[in-house]
Amino acid sequence: MDKGGLGLLATLYQYISVSRDYVAQVWKPHLRFRCSSEDSITLLLQYLQQSFILSYIHAIRVVIMSEFTTFTEGEFYEGHFDSRAYVKSFYSCSSGHADEKNYLTFVLRCLSRVFSAGKRSLSIESLSLTVLFFLNNFDTDVCFKGEHKGKRLIDVGSGPSIHSVLSACEHYDEIVLSDFANNNRREIEKWLKNQEGSLDWKPILQYVCELEGKSLSDLEATLKQRVKKVLKCDVRLENPFYPHTLEPADCVITSLCLEAACKDIQTYCRALHGLTELLRPGGLLVMIGVLGESFYKVDEQLFSCLRLSRDGIEEALRGLGLSIQEFNILPAEDRENNSVSDFEAIFHLVARKPSE
Numbered sequence: 001m002d003k004g005g006l007g008l009l010a011t012l013y014q015y016i017s018v019s020r021d022y023v024a025q026v027w028k029p030h031l032r033f034r035c036s037s038e039d040s041i042t043l044l045l046q047y048l049q050q051s052f053i054l055s056y057i058h059a060i061r062v063v064i065m066s067e068f069t070t071f072t073e074g075e076f077y078e079g080h081f082d083s084r085a086y087v088k089s090f091y092s093c094s095s096g097h098a099d100e101k102n103y104l105t106f107v108l109r110c111l112s113r114v115f116s117a118g119k120r121s122l123s124i125e126s127l128s129l130t131v132l133f134f135l136n137n138f139d140t141d142v143c144f145k146g147e148h149k150g151k152r153l154i155d156v157g158s159g160p161s162i163h164s165v166l167s168a169c170e171h172y173d174e175i176v177l178s179d180f181a182n183n184n185r186r187e188i189e190k191w192l193k194n195q196e197g198s199l200d201w202k203p204i205l206q207y208v209c210e211l212e213g214k215s216l217s218d219l220e221a222t223l224k225q226r227v228k229k230v231l232k233c234d235v236r237l238e239n240p241f242y243p244h245t246l247e248p249a250d251c252v253i254t255s256l257c258l259e260a261a262c263k264d265i266q267t268y269c270r271a272l273h274g275l276t277e278l279l280r281p282g283g284l285l286v287m288i289g290v291l292g293e294s295f296y297k298v299d300e301q302l303f304s305c306l307r308l309s310r311d312g313i314e315e316a317l318r319g320l321g322l323s324i325q326e327f328n329i330l331p332a333e334d335r336e337n338n339s340v341s342d343f344e345a346i347f348h349l350v351a352r353k354p355s356e
Ligand SMILES: C[S@@+](CC[C@H](N)C(=O)[O-])C[C@H]1O[C@@H](n2cnc3c(N)ncnc32)[C@H](O)[C@@H]1O
Pocket: 073, 074, 075, 077, 081, 156, 157, 158, 159, 160, 161, 164, 179, 180, 181, 184, 233, 234, 235, 236, 254, 255, 256, 257, 258, 260, 261
């Protein structure tokens, strides 16, 4: 199938995901003959809508993804990933994209909890997220004190974004940000140098400051001072920073990168191994990712995603000798109305490399 055909399928996917009323219109007249009350009609309709729409979505998703003859790897990002559209779409406010229902709030709060011992403001909104968090995390070894600090931190596959190191930045002296795509690294450099037309991270900075009782200008200045390099990386390589060899890091963070960069689970496990090799013994790996996602969209451009399960990730980490300290999951809400991705859940994990 050519690109036009793919575009058509993607549009159809979007159409079906949002057209809840369609099934109702078609089926309501038929149901009137068979149901005794309006309530039972409504119940039956809800059931039909859900099962019809979900099976359509699943079928179309399978077709769309099977038509990606090649997984959209790093090289594809160079020419097709619109860094500015990505940030506008997913990072223009602290809850993230409206279709992804509090994805970003969950991530920022998890990162803040891991790294910051700062003050917390418990608004009604944050309280409900906290409750949600605990409901989904009864097997988590929760640590509330921000007790992680060190000399070096590396963020692998930063994209054009700085949000994943905001809570950590004051606890590490030297921070390296990185990405495969040139355009992403350029956007970060522009922001670090306060160049005209650089991306606006104020809403995200503001949210983290509220969580941690900090001032926006102090946090921004700390981050800009601590980021020492923005490097090219390729997680498919044994040493992702080849030809450079980086000093062992106290902490490696990666967010939404490995599932976007690795076309199969073998590549994913090798990439995880590469990340753990960047850590000193006893160092900390902090990962943010998505479970069960097969694609995401930036504007109308589709990108593939490796479908991951919690068991698969845990097995890979244990296989590398890491001990998992936290594995937090936020299930996706209202999946059938998500037009920009199809993730089943978001995860945030903390794992430690064994000390020698
Ligand atoms: C979904 S974005 C995530 C960006 C950012 N970390 C975030 O959380 O928003 C995926 C990123 O992976 C990067 N990427 C794709 N293939 C890669 C590879 N082989 N090595 C390193 N980064 C890669 C892309 O350039 C893109 O910036």
